Every structure is written in structure tokens, then in C-alpha cells.
Amino acid sequence: MDNRLAIDGGDPVRDTMVPYGKQNIDDRDIEAVVEVLKSDWLTTGPKVEEFETSISLNAGSNYSVAVSSGTAALHAAMFAMDVGPGDEVVVPAITFAATANAVIYQGGTPVFADVDPNTLLIDPSKLESLLTSRTKVVIAVDYAGQPCDYDALKLICDRHEIKLVADACHSLGGTYKGRKVGSLADLSVFSFHPVKHVASGEGGAVTTNDEIAAKKIASFRNHGIQTDHHERKISVDYKYEMLRLGYNYRLSDIQSALGLSQMRKLLESVACRREIAGVYDSAFSNLDIISPVTVERKVGHAYHLYVIRLESSYLRFDRDYLFRALRAENIGVNVHYLPVYLHPYYQRLGYVKGICPIAEETYQNILSLPMFPNMENSDVEDVIGAIYKVTDKFYA
Numbered sequence: 001m002d003n004r005l006a007i008d009g010g011d012p013v014r015d016t017m018v019p020y021g022k023q024n025i026d027d028r029d030i031e032a033v034v035e036v037l038k039s040d041w042l043t044t045g046p047k048v049e050e051f052e053t054s055i056s057l058n059a060g061s062n063y064s065v066a067v068s069s070g071t072a073a074l075h076a077a078m079f080a081m082d083v084g085p086g087d088e089v090v091v092p093a094i095t096f097a098a099t100a101n102a103v104i105y106q107g108g109t110p111v112f113a114d115v116d117p118n119t120l121l122i123d124p125s126k127l128e129s130l131l132t133s134r135t136k137v138v139i140a141v142d143y144a145g146q147p148c149d150y151d152a153l154k155l156i157c158d159r160h161e162i163k164l165v166a167d168a169c170h171s172l173g174g175t176y177k178g179r180k181v182g183s184l185a186d187l188s189v190f191s192f193h194p195v196k197h198v199a200s201g202e203g204g205a206v207t208t209n210d211e212i213a214a215k216k217i218a219s220f221r222n223h224g225i226q227t228d229h230h231e232r233k234i235s236v237d238y239k240y241e242m243l244r245l246g247y248n249y250r251l252s253d254i255q256s257a258l259g260l261s262q263m264r265k266l267l268e269s270v271a272c273r274r275e276i277a278g279v280y281d282s283a284f285s286n287l288d289i290i291s292p293v294t295v296e297r298k299v300g301h302a303y304h305l306y307v308i309r310l311e312s313s314y315l316r317f318d319r320d321y322l323f324r325a326l327r328a329e330n331i332g333v334n335v336h337y338l339p340v341y342l343h344p345y346y347q348r349l350g351y352v353k354g355i356c357p358i359a360e361e362t363y364q365n366i367l368s369l370p371m372f373p374n375m376e377n378s379d380v381e382d383v384i385g386a387i388y389k390v391t392d393k394f395y396a
């Protein structure tokens with residue numbers, strides 16, 4: 001048998017690439033979309049509202065507003081919190097760029113917060129030192145699907161009269177102290193991109209208990225126009241008024257029907273993700289070259305990602321090598337994320353290297369393993385087998 005690594009010309013552990021994430025579309029999902037195609041509505045119709053009701057139910061919120069993407073939802077959240085020029089918004093360094101971009105869309109200034117070295121979540125103990133008289137909002141990101149320490153964050157935000165927004169794009173279906181993600185901050189933001197828990201193609205939502213904010217967001221997604229299609233239908237008045245500058249951030253009925261159908265499988269799919277995470281956890285528990293990210297006891301992790309860290313003391317072995325070696329074995333590993341301010345665009349805005357040292361160091365050592373609900377047991381075994389195969393070389 002050829003024991004050489006695939007990167008050295010040996011046979012890979014499998015013939016086809018297992019991706020890091022993948023949507024799970026079944027016949028019911030397909031039927032739901034086809035039904036809409038045969039109906040009177042393609043864009044905003046009854047399915048949008050049905051989807052919103054289902055989002056509120058699953059997020060534990062009074063209101064939810066569906067929009068065209070998670071990024072649009074973040075933009076709408078910054079708008080609803082009145083972020084504008086001169087305002088600062090605290091964002092963790094390790095997140096998808098869209099979290100910080102949304103602040104800039106509104107003319108605000110992102111201020112990057114370092115992460116906790118164990119959980120890789122925004123570190124409440126470092127938050128206070130970043131707050132100024134211009135701080136308007138803190139955005140907490142439930143990185144990988146682990147809810148942040150919302151009680152600690154809320155306490156600090158309340159003391160300074162700052163709003164708390166949750167970027168919960170990774171954590172739909174997760175919980176914090178038994179409470180649902182989506183009900184833990186002033187506004188919570190979700191994405192329905194295919195790699196996330198619920199796929200609508202493209203799509204997103206903001207959930208909240210604040211009725212005024214929900215109405216502002218509903219108007220923002222439709223050009224800033226006050227009335228929605230229901231109000232216009234029951235009114236004989238042909239007039240509508242644009243009250244503010246909005247966008248076309250609407251979600252279609254086609255997308256909503258898919259999202260609604262997918263949402264029915266949410267709990268089941270989160271349970272599958274947790275099971276896979278459990279298998280990974282025990283498989284790697286005696287590999288001292290790999291350390292899992294700490295999961296706090298008070299949370300129900302939603303496992304959008306399963307992230308491992310390489311022990312940096314193993315100097316002969318770096319993340320980029322592991323990444324290439326695993327890809328050669330046909331394991332679709334990925335890296336989430338480069339600290340946002342290290343992207344060239346943010347560097348040009350003047351953010352300097354070194355502002356979040358833990359995030360920068362952590363970034364060098366993290367790797368996301370394949371994680372999606374309909375992963376076969378054999379896929380999971382292949383990932384584990386490949387990790388052992390590649391790391392074995394370095395114990396020799």
C-alpha cells in the first residue's frame with residue numbers, strides 16, 4: 001500500500017473532494033419552489049410573510065424582516081441603529097468582511113476588537129477599553145456557530161448606552177443559557193446563503209423585539225417607501241411616499257418558499273452538525289498537535305463551522321502546509337477568516353497590523369474542516385483519516 005501523502009505523489013484518501021459546506025435540498029424543497037412558480041407571485045407575496053413568521057419562531061423574536069442577503073441584513077441593521085458618519089461600531093477582528101463593510105456602507109467607522117484566545121469570540125473583557133463617546137453599536141459575531149457571551153456584552157453596552165447587534169449568520173438554531181439565538185441582542189442578523197443552516201439561494205433576515213426598528217428595516221428594504229404591498233392593496237389611494245433613502249433589498253417569494261421549507265429541517269440539521277462535531281472532538285482528543293476551540297457550557301453550539309487549531313509549538317508543521325496536504329487528499333478544508341483589517345481595502349483605510357494580536361496569531365493556526373448536515377459517516381471518517389495520515393508524518 002502506498003503510504004505516501006497525496007501531496008508527495010501518493011494516493012489520496014478519497015477520489016472526490018468532500019466540500020467544507022454544502023446545502024441539503026430534498027424533494028419537498030423542490031416542490032415548494034415549483035408551487036410558487038405556478039402561483040401569482042414571484043417576488044414579494046405571501047411566502048415572504050410565512051417565512052418571516054417561521055424565522056421569528058425559530059429565533060425567539062417578536063419580529064423578523066427578510067431581506068435579499070445576510071449582507072443586506074447587516075446594512076439594514078446599521079441603518080436601523082442610526083449609524084452614520086462620525087459613529088464608531090465595534091466589530092471583532094475575526095469575521096467575514098461583510099460585518100465591517102456594513103458599517104462603512106452607512107458612513108460609520110469600524111473599530112476592531114480582539115478575540116478571546118479560547119473561544120475566538122469577541123472578548124468582553126477587552127470591549128470597554130475600545131468604547132468612546134462616538135461608539136454607537138457593538139456587533140457580536142457568533143463565530144463558527146457558538147453564541148457570544150451576550151449577558152456580559154449587554155451589561156457593558158447598557159452601561160454605556162450602546163446598542164448590541166448580533167451577527168448570527170453562523171448560529172441559527174443555537175442557544176445561550178437556554179435562550180434562542182435571534183433574541184439575545186437588540187437586533188440579530190441571519191444569512192440564508194447555501195453554506196449556512198437554512199438555504200434560500202441568497203437571502204437574509206433581521207430579527208428583533210423592537211417594533212420601530214422592524215418597521216424601519218421593512219421600509220429600508222423597499223426603497224424607503226412607507227407602505228408595503230398589503231397596505232397599498234387595501235387602499236384606494238395610488239400614492240405612496242418615500243420617507244428615507246432605501247434600497248431594493250427584497251427577498252422573493254421563490255426564495256422565501258425554499259427558505260421556509262428548509263427551516264422545517266433546522267433542528268434536525270443542527271443535531272446532525274452536533275453529532276459530527278462530537279465525532280471530530282473525540283477523534284482529535286488524543287492528537288496533541290490539534291486543539292479544538294473551547295465551547296462554553298452555557299451555549300448550544302450550532303456548528304456552522306468546525307474549526308481546529310494547530311499547536312504553534314510544532315514548528316515543522318504549519319497551517320498552510322496542512323491545508324495543502326489535506327486538499328491533496330481531497331478534503332475540502334478552508335480558513336475562516338483573515339482578520340478583516342488585514343484585507344488590502346482596510347489597509348488602505350489606514351488600519352495597521354498589530355491592533356488585534358490574538359486574532360492575528362490565531363489566524364495563522366486555524367483550519368475549518370468539512371461540516372454539513374448530510375455528510376456521510378464515511379466522509380467524516382475520511383476527514384479524520386486524512387488528518388491522522390498527514391499529521392502522523394510529524395510525530396515520526
Ligand SMILES: *Cc1c(COP(=O)(O)O)cnc(C)c1O
Pocket residue numbers: 069070071072095096098099141167169170190191192193202203204
Ligand atoms: C455569510 C455571512 C455574512 C453574509 O451573508 P450573505 O448572505 O452571504 O450576504 C455575514 N456575516 C457572516 C459572519 C457570515 O458568515
